Amino acid sequence: MEATIEVTGLRKRFGQTMALDGMSFTVTPGQVTGFVGPNGAGKSTTMRVILGLDAADEGSALVNGRPYQSLRNPLGHIGALLDAAALQPSRTARNHLLWLAHSQGLTAKRVDEVIGLVGLESAARRKAGGYSLGMRQRLGIAAALLGDPPVLMLDEPVNGLDPEGIVWIRGFLRSLAAEGRAVLVSSHLMSELQDTAGHLVVVGRGRVIADTSVAALIAAASRDRVTLRTPARSEAMTVLAHAGATVAAADRDALTVSGLAAADIVALLGQNAVPFSEVTAHRATLEEAYMDLTRDAVEFRAATGQETAR
Numbered sequence: 553m554e555a556t557i558e559v560t561g562l563r564k565r566f567g568q569t570m571a572l573d574g575m576s577f578t579v580t581p582g583q584v585t586g587f588v589g590p591n592g593a594g595k596s597t598t599m600r601v602i603l604g605l606d607a608a609d610e611g612s613a614l615v616n617g618r619p620y621q622s623l624r625n626p627l628g629h630i631g632a633l634l635d636a637a638a639l640q641p642s643r644t645a646r647n648h649l650l651w652l653a654h655s656q657g658l659t660a661k662r663v664d665e666v667i668g669l670v671g672l673e674s675a676a677r678r679k680a681g682g683y684s685l686g687m688r689q690r691l692g693i694a695a696a697l698l699g700d701p702p703v704l705m706l707d708e709p710v711n712g713l714d715p716e717g718i719v720w721i722r723g724f725l726r727s728l729a730a731e732g733r734a735v736l737v738s739s740h741l742m743s744e745l746q747d748t749a750g751h752l753v754v755v756g757r758g759r760v761i762a763d764t765s766v767a768a769l770i771a772a773a774s775r776d777r778v779t780l781r782t783p784a785r786s787e788a789m790t791v792l793a794h795a796g797a798t799v800a801a802a803d804r805d806a807l808t809v810s811g812l813a814a815a816d817i818v819a820l821l822g823q824n825a826v827p828f829s830e831v832t833a834h835r836a837t838l839e840e841a842y843m844d845l846t847r848d849a850v851e852f853r854a855a856t857g858q859e860t861a862r
C-alpha cells in the first residue's frame with residue numbers, strides 16, 4: 553500500500569468548542585499537500601489526533617493504514633514537527649537528536665546525516681536554547697527525518713521565519729516530496745504555501761471546505777471574468793449584452809464581462825466597430841480563491857473582534 557495519512561470523519565469537542573466536525577482527507581505521496589485554514593480551523597488538533605496526542609470523539613486517523621499507536625517503529629513511518637520550541641534548551645542540538653535516535657534504535661551516523669540535510673553542521677554542538685527560531689525549525693525537521701519516513705507532517709513550519717528561511721524550507725519540502733514522500737504542511741496563510749503545495753486541503757470550522765489541486769482552485773475562483781477597457785462603454789455594453797454576456801461597469805472606461813471568452817469579446821467588438829484598448833481575462837490569485845472559500849469560516853472577525861456564530 554502507498555504511504556499516506558488518511559483521516560476519516562474526525563470529530564472532537566473541547567467543552568463548547570467543536571474543534572473537529574467531520575474532518576476527512578487523504579494525503580498522497582509525491583507531493584506537498586497544503587493544510588490551510590484560518591486560525592482555529594482545527595489544523596493542529598487534526599495533526600495531534602493523527603499522532604495519537606489527542607483522542608478523537610469519533611472517526612479515524614491512519615498512518616500507512618494503521619493508527620499511530622499501533623506502529624511498531626513510528627519514526628520510520630511518519631516524521632512530525634508540531635512545535636519547534638519543544639526542546640531541552642540546555643542540550644546541544646546533536647545530543648537532542650542522539651537522544652531521540654537512541655530511543656528508536658537509530659544510529660549516530662543517521663543523526664549526522666540529518667544534521668547535514670538541514671544545514672545545521674556548524675551549529676550542531678551548540679546548546680539548542682540559544683538557537684534562533686529558524687534554527688529550531690531546522691532542528692525540528694532534522695528530528696522528523698531521523699527515521700527516513702515516507703510521510704512527513706509539519707504544523708506551521710514557516711511561521712516566524714525570515715525570508716531566507718522561508719525560501720529554504722519551501723525548496724526543502726518540495727525536494728522531500730519529489731523523493732516520493734507524502735508531505736502535509738499546515739498554514740493559516742495561503743501565501744506561505746504558494747509555490748510549495750501542489751494540492752490543498754482547505755479547512756474551516758473543523759471540516760474540509762475544499763480538497764483540490766492548486767490549479768483547479770485558481771480556475772474555479774477565476775470563473776470567466778474579463779476586463780474590457782473602452783472609450784465607447786455604452787456601445788460595448790449593448791453589443792456584449794446582446795450576445796448573452798453579463799456586463800457591469802468597473803470604472804470610467806472599464807467593464808467587467810462574464811459569460812463570454814476574451815477571444816469572443818474581441819471578435820464581437822471588431823465586427824461591430826466598437827473601439828477598445830484592452831481585453832484581459834481575469835486570473836484569480838491563490839489568495840483570492842482562499843479568501844472566497846474561507847470567508848464564512850474565520851473564527852474571529854477583525855472588524856468587530858467578535859466570535860462569529862457557529
Ligand SMILES: Nc1ncnc2c1ncn2[C@@H]1O[C@H](COP(=O)(O)OP(=O)(O)OP(=O)(O)O)[C@@H](O)[C@H]1O
Nearest residue numbers: 566569571589590591592593594595596597598740
Ligand atoms: N486543548 C484545548 N482545549 C480547549 N480548546 C481547544 C484545545 N485545543 C484546541 N482548542 C480549540 O479548538 C479549535 C481548533 O483549534 P486548532 O488549534 O486545532 O486550530 P488551528 O487550525 O490549528 O488554528 P491555529 O492556526 O490558530 O493554530 C479552536 O477553537 C481552539 O481554540
